[in-house]
Amino acid sequence: MDELGVRAAALVGRRPRDARLRQVGTSRAGLPLWLLSVGHGSRQALVVAGPHANEPVGGATALRLAERLLADPRLCDGADVTWNLLLCVDPDGSRRNEGWLSGPYSLGHYFRNFFRPGFLEQPEWLPDGADGAQLPETRALLALQEELRPFFQCSLHGVDVGGGFVELTRDVPGLAPRLAHIAARLEIPLELGPYDTLYWPTLGPAVYRIPPPRRGDLVAAITEAAVESTWFHPHRYGTVTAVVEAPMWGVAAVADGSAPADADGVLRAVSRTLRRDTELLEGLLARIRPGLAAIPDVDRLLAPVDDYLLVCPGLADSWDPDTAPDTDADGGPRPLPPLNTARLAALRISGRRIALRTAGLLHQLVTGAGHDPSGAAADLDRLIDEWCADYHEGHEARWIPVARQVEYQARVVLAAFELVLRQAPAPLSGARPVGTPPVRAEVPFE
Known part of the structure; x- marks a missing residue:
């Protein structure tokens, strides 16, 4: 957690005219919620890292995205977009996972040091509706959504064992082939039937439509994410939310679409x-x-x-x-x-x-x-x-290097952003077409 804030502050120190860092809330334990903003466009994109405490890839992805945005102005001012990167929405829970973050990256070490709060303490869920939100982290995220009214929102998640996939609140035509290309280049298995989306519509291979929330009991909410959430809260503003899942240990079988024998x-x-x-x-x-x-x-x-x-x-x-x-x-x-x-x-x-x-x-x-x-x-x-x-x-199950997890997730975010941007209303000022910069198949995280 400390490293995220230090690196974000260093980035702002290098590019103070293009990047800004501000505190948008405080956790229950008194830790700051940091928002890193890049660009000066009139349209807002919001990226939320760390919603699940045991899924740390999002923080590193947010920093990678910031570096990439600063390196290519077509992704920010050239598209009339300001990117807002919430570095971690659950810093308290994330701190409890620091016992395994420095390695060794073995499954036994991970699960012996694993922490993920109970369902009612996870900041993206709104089981009592937005007005009934109790967690300060949740209230800070809701306030940020109301302030920004983003046209595009990404929630950065991780899969401990399995493959990558994307969940959407609205269809984004063209994302499935982009996702397949990115995954193939980086050797990331794609989940063709994740448990999370067991009952959800499929929009394309490893791309799923999040259904509107429905009232149900707590068991249904825990197993199906069926309650109201911050994924849907800005839906009224036309926001497209993409939940981008990146695996830590990959399993090839989750990409096998063949018919089973028994x-x-x-x-x-x-x-x-x-x-x-x-x-x-x-x-x-x-x-x-x-x-x-x-x-x-x-x-x-x-x-x-x-x-x-x-x-x-x-x-x-x-x-x-x-x-x-x-x-x-x-x-x-x-x-x-x-x-x-x-x-x-x-x-x-x-x-x-x-x-x-x-x-x-x-x-x-x-x-x-x-x-x-x-x-x-x-x-x-x-x-x-x-x-x-x-x-x-x-x-x-095989370990996927951190740099490759981050690169995969960053590329998927940018691919979804480009496609959503094409559907969005025209920029308020003259903007050049947005494009994703070429990158190597694996870039060491630094």
């Missing part, structure tokens, strides 16, 4: 595994819970654990062909869409992800307590090692 068999196995893992984790939580009272801020670590364990039984039932619903219920579970190999791989990865995140948070709770009379730490270490090995051996 979809029902895979679904039964995934559901059975999730039920078994949930029972193991519930038992471990029961063993360690009595000794957690003295841990500072224990509720923040327990909130996501409770969220995960809350949704697991319903997920297992909704994926299992023997228990899945035949018809959609308003606000409830719905039947699975047609499944290809990529979607099955995504479901397998998602079930394992929930278990690993829960195990990692429980591991932190045990180690934070300073004593382990129940002997749970050894069991959690064994499960984390076993489940990470499944990612490596069963899914062939």
Whole structure:
């Protein structure tokens, strides 16, 4: 977190006429929310980094974008656009992930140091509507959207294991082939059926339409992002929001659109595994819970654990062909869409992800307590090692270098921006056509 602010300030120091840095809010823990603005155009683009605490790529991408914007005036003043880069909207949660950010970049190290707040503490979600937003980070983002009324907004997310994809609040014709080209050049697998978009319309390979929010229970909100959000809040101003997901560990199978040999068999196995893992984790939580009272801020670590364990039984039932619903219920579970190999791989990865995140948070709770009379730490270490090995051996997950993650995400943002700009009203002043500058396939982050 400190590095983001220092590098942004250094950039402004080099180009004070073209870049500006201001504080637009304060986190619950008193950390500043920094907005880096580049250009002087009348139209506004907003890029939001760090909405999920365990997805740090967005901060680095924001800095990369700023450097690129300053190097090519066609992307700013030449297009009559000011870019506004919110360096991290959840600095408190991001600080809790700093235990793994410096490496080694192994799955075990990542999950043992993983943190992501409970659903109600994630700043992009508006389960009680914009007027009922409680988090200061959320209120700061909403105020920024009202101030800027951006024609284009990007939310920068990461995928710990899987592939890249884009979610849109409005269709952006031409994005899917651009995305495919960028991913192929940088050897990033694209998810042809991510769990996040399981029930959402497909606009093209790895490009999905975010449906308008609908009222439902908390489980539906957690599993489908079905509540109101800052993605849709500026929709009334004509804003196009693109959620750009970049993977850390890539899995080739998520890009396999072929028909599966035995979809029902895979679904039964995934559901059975999730039920078994949930029972193991519930038992471990029961063993360690009595000794957690003295841990500072224990509720923040327990909130996501409770969220995960809350949704697991319903997920297992909704994926299992023997228990899945035949018809959609308003606000409830719905039947699975047609499944290809990529979607099955995504479901397998998602079930394992929930278990690993829960195990990692429980591991932190045990180690934070300073004593382990129940002997749970050894069991959690064994499960984390076993489940990470499944990612490596069963899914062939491979680490994608940070520089390549950042380059991929920056290129996708610029591609979406160029296409959205073509749909936007003409600039107020004479502007040259916008274009994406040529870049190398991999540029070291500096």
